[in-house]
Amino acid sequence: MGVRTAPPGIAALFLIHFDIKAGYTIVWKESLPDVVLHDVVEFKSLPSGLHNVKEDLVYFVQDDYAGLSAFVNQPADESERNALMLAVGVLVPLSQGRLGKAWRHAASLKELARKLANDYGDTKPLADYWEAFQLPNYHNESPPDSPLASISGLKPKQSTPQGAFHRGRTLSDATALLTSKQLLAPYHPALCLPDFKDTLGPLIFPLYRAALLRKRILFLGDAPVETSCNFVYDLALLSSLPQTLSPFLPPTDLPAFRPRALFNVGVHDLPYLTSLSRKTSPQKKGENCWIACTSDRVLGLKPELYDVLIDLPPPYSKDAPEKVYPKLMLSPLHPLTPKDSKQIRLKATQRDVRRYLTLREGLNVLPRDDAANEDEEEEFDNSSTFSTNSLVEPLSWPLLAYTSFIWWASAGEKGAGQSDEEKEQDAKLLLPDDDSIYAPGTRRGSISYQERDDRTQEIALITYFRRLTTQIFTVLFDIVSRQDEERSENAGESSRLDEVGSPIPSGDEEEYRDEPEEPLIIHANQEDSQPLLNNRTSGRDKLGDDEDEFTPITTTDMAQMGLDPWSEADRRFVEELVQVWWDRKAQVQGGRIKCCGVRIL
Structure with missing residues (x-):
């Protein structure tokens, strides 16, 4: 052995x-x-x-x-x-x-x-x-075989002056496990990662974002439960925060860097799950979030226990002529009436679909650790655009208007497809470990696999989501730092003005002052995916007279995080993410369309 x-x-x-x-x-x-x-x-x-x-x-x-x-x-x-x-x-x-x-x-x-x-x-x-x-007679001093647990020891630590943290270094350190070939032990739950990706399709991204918000997530499926238990582990693994992000977050009162995985639960666990409710202990953020699975259907009828319910398709659905995807549903906070208690469907965004297709294409060239399933492919799904309303958010009216305008303005050369910047951003997440790709002066268009990629699909998926997590959190850290710097500068300017007296603005300055950006308005009849922020009040809803209390997030910031600025669900996700991890109110400013300097949408 x-x-x-x-x-x-x-x-x-x-x-x-x-x-x-x-x-x-x-x-x-x-x-x-x-x-x-x-x-x-x-x-x-x-x-x-x-x-x-x-x-x-x-x-x-x-x-x-x-x-x-x-x-x-x-x-x-x-x-x-x-x-x-x-x-x-x-x-x-x-x-x-x-x-x-x-x-x-x-x-x-x-x-x-x-x-x-x-x-x-x-x-x-x-x-x-x-x-x-038996313990304590038996001692096993073997190193950790979990990719997540072994990352910190794979690269030598470098002394860094306090405050001198750079996004590129963090992204590189977060993927240190790729410096050498790694194989997972037999029966390791991470071996199920490719199946996890294939089962969820584009829905893997909204589920991953829900886990980043440290929601209570419950997988509901039939026996056998081994796959469901593996999915619990996989989601907890993909949504864990690298320790290298610690300097970018407040030092205290943080949620758990690793979501709490309870694995199989049943009716006998009802009292325990109730005790973990956010309402019972709001101060214990690390204990109130969990990921679990169950084959007891009665737990799915108790929306007060969970925030997100994943109804997995039955095993026989694999033989269906058309792929059957799980149903992701949000639990209402206060179901007062039967109408109010209707569960809300969680969908993938248009950006998620494009990202998923790029991810799937990149993984297809890599082998799997699980040799038994290596030859299995999604033949029936290769041409799918995931355009069904039950799976993906429909195009919003503002986005339709925008893409139509761009198509007209460019004489048909540009449309609603994936931009070059977006393709490059997604390609970087799949590359083998290379510090240079995150350097500030990296030339666009230079993304390529330098050598033969020896990674397996499992390791590549872990790396992909760790990079995506680091990308989101470092962009938000820059935004928070930017706001803090502006507040410090404004405070210093205010103190100087107090000494000499505040100048009175002229009428011209008032006339040409830029109006504050407004949230993007979604058509009332549009069947948009409901936001993850269904049990908290968003910064937009609580906007008061003092706008300095809110952290402004632009559409450019959203794009840098790899999110969809046209999606209401993605905007609400970012607002809650700032609230959960930085304890600040945020407001995502909606997209605008201007022609010759005049706003037309």
């Missing part, structure tokens, strides 16, 4: 069997003295619907431990109701990561479960396994 694949020590090992009279019962267990198993692991290890599947891997969290159970369901005699169902599981400390590297036990647990299914009365293999890996 190699050092990097050595399983972590375990705090508990248990065997659960389905009894026709008593239900799921623990028939064998060993644990450390402080670990509680009874009336806990039976429910967490065996979610609803497992009787319909032959095998499954279930991840869950219990207190300070991560749990993993291997379930088997095989034919039996009539005394077992023609089916023998059992699960073998472990608990490992969460101190080693989101799952404590529990996946390193997956292969052994599956083998134990199959063995015990033939004779679950023979518990000697369980005793031997406990003897081999």
Whole structure:
């Protein structure tokens, strides 16, 4: 057994069997003295619907431990109701990561479960396994195999003067894992990243943004739940903030850099999920956000528990002639009436579609760590434009007017397609690690793969979203810093004017003063995607007389972040992101169309 694949020590090992009279019962267990198993692991290890599947891997969290159970369901005699169902599981400390590297036990647990299914009365293999890996006798000092956990140690640290932080260096450090070939361990949840991307399509981006806002996110799907558990891990991984962003954020009262992953939850977790509600502990930002999955449909009927619900398509939908995508729905804050309690559909923006097509094209040339799925492709989806109203926001009327005007003004040479700047921006996110591509003087049009790319799709996806996160947060940091500098300059100018007396502006100055930019107005009948900011009041809604209290964000800033300035959902996202991470009110100024200096829209 190699050092990097050595399983972590375990705090508990248990065997659960389905009894026709008593239900799921623990028939064998060993644990450390402080670990509680009874009336806990039976429910967490065996979610609803497992009787319909032959095998499954279930991840869950219990207190300070991560749990993993291997379930088997095989034919039996009539005394077992023609089916023998059992699960073998472990608990490992969460101190080693989101799952404590529990996946390193997956292969052994599956083998134990199959063995015990033939004779679950023979518990000697369980005793031997406990003897081999129990804590504190067993020590595993192997390095972290999570790409996220290993990034900080891959590049030498350089001494940087306080305050001398540069966007280019941050972007480069955030992708340090690409300096060498990395392979993920078997059963690592990140191996499911390409499937995560394919399952969601362009919806991966609005879901990622919801996770950046540290929303309570619940995946709802049928058994088997292994894929759903992997999706929980993947979303938490992609929406984690690099530690290199710490200097760009306030020093205190921050949400968690890593979203809290609860993995499989069920009806038995209702009291716990209720206790994690934002209303019960508003000061504990890190505990109030979580990502979980469930096969208990009743949890989807309780919108007070979650902010975003992802209704995954059933497994048989893979055979459908047309690809079936998940449904992303926002939970209303206060469902007072049946009409008000209607869930709001979360959609991808037009910018998300273009970005996704570029991402998919770039990943298709890379291999997958998961060799079993390497040959699977989205053949039926290659020509898709994702133009369905259920998946993507329709074009807004202002954008239609703008693109029509540009097409007319350029005699048909320019339209609504992807601009060169946008293509270059998206291409940079997929490049292998290269400090020069983030240098301030990088020449446009020079984006190219310098050498053969040895990365896998999984590593490339992690890098892509870490760069995207860094891009968004560094642009916002520049905006916040810009406002602070302007306030300091205005304060200094005000103090000097107080000494000599304030000048009286002339009538001409008043006449030609620029009017403040207004938010972009969306047509009332347009079926635009509802913003993520449905449970907070945006800066635009709370705009008062003192506009200095708001951080202004321009359409250029939006474009630099890779967002859609024409999308109401993206504008609200940025406003809430500033509120969540910088505790400031922000206002995104809408787009304008001018002809010969005269505003026409």
